[in-house]
Amino acid sequence: MSTSTDARADGQARAPHIADSHEMIRVHGARVNNLQGVDIEIPKRRLTVFTGVSGSGKSSLVFDTIAAESQRLINETYSAFLQGFMPSPARPEVDVLDGLTTVISVDQQRMGADPRSTVGTVTDANAMLRILFSRLGKPHAGPPGAFAFNVPSVSAAGAITVGNGKKEKVTFHKVGGMCPGCEGRGTVSDLDPAQLYDDTKSVNEGAFTIPGYTGGGWNSRLYAESGFFDPDKPIREFTERELRDLLHREPTRMKIAGINMTYEGLVPRIRKSMLAKDKEAMQSHVRAFVERAVTFTPCPECDGTRLAAHARSATIGEVSIADACRMEIRDLADWVRNVQEPSVSPLLTALRQTLDSFVEIGLGYLSLDRPAGTLSGGEAQRVKMIRHLGSSLTDVTYVFDEPTAGLHPHDIRRMNELLLRLRDKGNTVLVVEHKPEVIEIADHVVDLGPGAGTGGGTVCFEGPVDALRGSDTVTGRHLDDRAALKGAVREPDGVLEIRGAQANNLRDVDVDLPLGVLTVITGVAGSGKSSLVHGSIPEELGVVSVDQSPIRGSRRSNPATYTGLLDPIRKAFAKANGVKPALFSANSEGACPTCNGAGVIYTDLAMMAGVASTCEDCEGRRFDAAVLEYHLGGRDIAEVLAMPVAEALAFFAEREARTPAAHKILERLADVGLGYLTLGQPLTTLSGGERQRLKLATHMADKGGVYVLDEPTTGLHLADVEQLLGLLDRLVDSGKSVIVIEHHQAVMAHADWIVDLGPGAGHDGGRVVFEGTPADLIAARSTVTGEHLAAYVGE
Numbered sequence: 001m002s003t004s005t006d007a008r009a010d011g012q013a014r015a016p017h018i019a020d021s022h023e024m025i026r027v028h029g030a031r032v033n034n035l036q037g038v039d040i041e042i043p044k045r046r047l048t049v050f051t052g053v054s055g056s057g058k059s060s061l062v063f064d065t066i067a068a069e070s071q072r073l074i075n076e077t078y079s080a081f082l083q084g085f086m087p088s089p090a091r092p093e094v095d096v097l098d099g100l101t102t103v104i105s106v107d108q109q110r111m112g113a114d115p116r117s118t119v120g121t122v123t124d125a126n127a128m129l130r131i132l133f134s135r136l137g138k139p140h141a142g143p144p145g146a147f148a149f150n151v152p153s154v155s156a157a158g159a160i161t162v163g164n165g166k167k168e169k170v171t172f173h174k175v176g177g178m179c180p181g182c183e184g185r186g187t188v189s190d191l192d193p194a195q196l197y198d199d200t201k202s203v204n205e206g207a208f209t210i211p212g213y214t215g216g217g218w219n220s221r222l223y224a225e226s227g228f229f230d231p232d233k234p235i236r237e238f239t240e241r242e243l244r245d246l247l248h249r250e251p252t253r254m255k256i257a258g259i260n261m262t263y264e265g266l267v268p269r270i271r272k273s274m275l276a277k278d279k280e281a282m283q284s285h286v287r288a289f290v291e292r293a294v295t296f297t298p299c300p301e302c303d304g305t306r307l308a309a310h311a312r313s314a315t316i317g318e319v320s321i322a323d324a325c326r327m328e329i330r331d332l333a334d335w336v337r338n339v340q341e342p343s344v345s346p347l348l349t350a351l352r353q354t355l356d357s358f359v360e361i362g363l364g365y366l367s368l369d370r371p372a373g374t375l376s377g378g379e380a381q382r383v384k385m386i387r388h389l390g391s392s393l394t395d396v397t398y399v400f401d402e403p404t405a406g407l408h409p410h411d412i413r414r415m416n417e418l419l420l421r422l423r424d425k426g427n428t429v430l431v432v433e434h435k436p437e438v439i440e441i442a443d444h445v446v447d448l449g450p451g452a453g454t455g456g457g458t459v460c461f462e463g464p465v466d467a468l469r470g471s472d473t474v475t476g477r478h479l480d481d482r483a484a485l486k487g488a489v490r491e492p493d494g495v496l497e498i499r500g501a502q503a504n505n506l507r508d509v510d511v512d513l514p515l516g517v518l519t520v521i522t523g524v525a526g527s528g529k530s531s532l533v534h535g536s537i538p539e540e541l542g543v544v545s546v547d548q549s550p551i552r553g554s555r556r557s558n559p560a561t562y563t564g565l566l567d568p569i570r571k572a573f574a575k576a577n578g579v580k581p582a583l584f585s586a587n588s589e590g591a592c593p594t595c596n597g598a599g600v601i602y603t604d605l606a607m608m609a610g611v612a613s614t615c616e617d618c619e620g621r622r623f624d625a626a627v628l629e630y631h632l633g634g635r636d637i638a639e640v641l642a643m644p645v646a647e648a649l650a651f652f653a654e655r656e657a658r659t660p661a662a663h664k665i666l667e668r669l670a671d672v673g674l675g676y677l678t679l680g681q682p683l684t685t686l687s688g689g690e691r692q693r694l695k696l697a698t699h700m701a702d703k704g705g706v707y708v709l710d711e712p713t714t715g716l717h718l719a720d721v722e723q724l725l726g727l728l729d730r731l732v733d734s735g736k737s738v739i740v741i742e743h744h745q746a747v748m749a750h751a752d753w754i755v756d757l758g759p760g761a762g763h764d765g766g767r768v769v770f771e772g773t774p775a776d777l778i779a780a781r782s783t784v785t786g787e788h789l790a791a792y793v794g795e
């Protein structure tokens with residue numbers, strides 16, 4: 001066996017091919033997305049970091065080639081019968097891929113929207129607590145299932161035949177822990193009557209404000225002619241009885257205009273017709289109504305704990321399972337340490353280890369009852385990591401996508417230790433990352449580039465970090481970048497007063513956010529930055545929130561449709577060819593009839609991800625063949641949509657295809673660093689950082705005065721951060737107020753004003769620990785952020 005894979009041990013870069021091939025993952029001729037026949041060997045059981053500007057091809061190599069092929073090979077090991085039910089993705093475009101081990105992707109996909117999934121249920125922590133309480137809880141409440149909020153209690157009556165042939169009546173009971181009041185959701189939904197009608201008006205005057213209940217249609221006639229109240233009386237003058245009939249009356253048969261109809265109160269009727277539906281599938285005005293009208297309150301029966309009474313009554317010491325799930329995990333870990341009971345000592349050990357991993361990974365401020373769907377992308381990734389830290393599997397390949405997203409420089413060290421621990425257990429760890437602090441700990445670095453899109457897709461460097469530094473790659477040159485403080489900061493032209501902010505962990509925060517400047521909100525993960533920014537700024541100020549959340553819409557949306565760019569393009573095509581603009585939309589008349597303009601045929605399978613295969617008719621071009629006969633500046637519409645932004649920018653500036661309206665939108669896209677993105681790339685394939693920059697480009701021209709951005713450096717290479725700073729400056733200089741949640745020191749150093757939250761996370765945070773200029777923050781050095789910023793700028 002060769003030891004040359006440990007390049008750092010002898011201090012020099014060895015060509016990895018010297019090592020035995022079974023010590024390497026070998027990729028040969030990878031051509032997925034923009035990869036230009038990449039050949040590479042990655043040392044096993046080492047930590048390899050993939051670097052390169054955004055769009056250079058890091059994800060295409062790590063996720064779309066290596067991880068995708070491993071998953072495909074695993075699927076192939078299942079029986080033909082099972083495979084028939086599974087998605088069968090095409091083999092990635094690559095000549096050779098060997099030495100693969102099982103790949104586990106620890107990505108930033110937010111966790112499912114299942115309202116019953118919590119931090120405790122997605123890790124094993126809740127399962128262990130249930131066993132603990134079923135064994136030690138007093139009074140005894142039953143088996144572990146009796147403590148499970150997702151298991152309902154059921155009773156059934158039946159009969160069994162006994163020995164002498166007689167039948168005997170029996171009843172079966174299964175005791176679950178689900179609160180019957182809220183079915184384990186912890187909240188109950190209600191409709192806000194104020195959103196259903198204007199109570200100063202009568203039904204005949206058009207009091208209803210529910211979509212579909214206005215303008216004298218059947219819905220409003222049913223109520224007006226029901227006879228339960230006077231349709232000409234303003235609703236605020238209704239008697240209690242009349243109001244109850246309007247809102248809650250049970251289904252009642254009646255004849256209206258000679259037609260048999262069923263009357264029902266507004267609340268149950270809307271519940272059935274609107275709330276039971278999938279929100280994503282609603283028309284936008286109906287969805288907006290539902291979001292306005294539905295209020296959620298903690299379930300009064302279980303006090304929001306999701307648990308039935310018997311499950312809450314059993315305690316260990318003074319603590320019930322509901323109390324345990326409500327505690328911050330680090331406090332729970334302390335409590336578990338004090339439970340002494342030899343009969344369950346292996347269980348206690350396992351539970352302690354799991355809880356300690358939360359603390360180590362910097363998530364000790366979470367509680368087990370936190371709905372998984374409310375975690376940020378970075379938090380979700382770290383929670384997933386906990387499942388693997390406890391795992392005794394070895395020789396697995398773990399792939400991470402920017403594991404430091406959402407982490408303060410203070411938290412990054414701990415994350416690094418965990419990555420190294422996974423490696424030292426005998427696993428191969430592949431990390432896509434931009435932060436120098438992480439690149440620093442790599443055994444091996446693979447730098448992709450040099451540029452993005454068609455300007456990237458090649459390996460510019462492979463070897464140890466020291467050699468990367470000496471290499472003349474973009475990454476090497478920027479590795480030791482240090483931003484300097486600005487000579488002068490801007491003066492605010494007003495303040496945004498936040499008073500008594502209490503969302504989540506905030507402790508009655510009073511703070512003035514300056515207007516007309518660049519303000520950066522800092523603090524360790526969980527200190528309360530998002531709670532302050534997203535929960536406390538009054539809506540009326542015209543706040544434009546630019547975050548990384550998924551964009552509503554579908555597989556059919558792309559940058560061209562999302563930014564409105566497609567409109568001027570369609571018009572230009574229509575004008576040049578003397579036909580209708582609608583022909584040039586793959587979502588309308590111009591669509592390929594076989595795939596309806598999707599470019600792919602989807603097969604949706606219950607319980608599994610759908611499978612997409614390229615449409616054979618249009619070969620993925622999405623348009624009807626006849627439409628592709630029309631040209632603009634020598635290109636058809638499918639060719640234009642296949643252009644990256646940078647190329648389209650030149651195209652729409654040229655004489656024949658000159659389209660100033662399109663050009664303007666394209667400029668904004670290039671401005672936010674998305675020059676490499678193709679106009680027709682489905683939005684579902686964009687990363688969180690790309691989505692945020694796309695939203696920013698779309699909203700840049702908005703009238704709104706206050707821009708709120710959540711970690712805009714996510715996904716940005718060191719070299720791109722400078723461009724981002726320029727962009728933020730231009731926003732401020734055009735009269736906008738920009739508020740940014742950021743951990744990147746270059747952005748902090750560039751701020752006009754810093755608000756630092758802390759000092760810790762969860763109940764140890766939630767206060768403003770510093771407000772002032774970056775220079776003052778460094779001079780005071782009174783907070784963790786101050787320390788890190790001082791070290792960064794070299795003071």
Ligand code: ADP
Nearest residue numbers: 033034054055056057058059060453676677685
């Ligand atoms: P990185 O991870 O380095 O930011 P990616 O691998 O995501 O880069 O992207 C490399 C190139 O491939 C970019 O030009 C990007 O627009 C393109 N690309 C990525 N995913 C897809 C996809 N699903 N379909 C089409 N093009 C894609």
Ligand code: ADP
Nearest residue numbers: 365366374504505525526527528529530531762
């Ligand atoms: P930061 O943005 O600084 O990372 P957050 O504002 O997300 O911090 O979190 C601050 C505190 O509020 C943490 O203890 C976190 O667990 C809690 N918290 C945040 N969002 C929610 C939520 N949706 N439900 C319950 N607690 C939350």
Ligand code: ZN
Nearest residue numbers: 179182299302
């Ligand atoms: Zn309940």
Ligand code: ZN
Nearest residue numbers: 592595615618
């Ligand atoms: Zn088609």
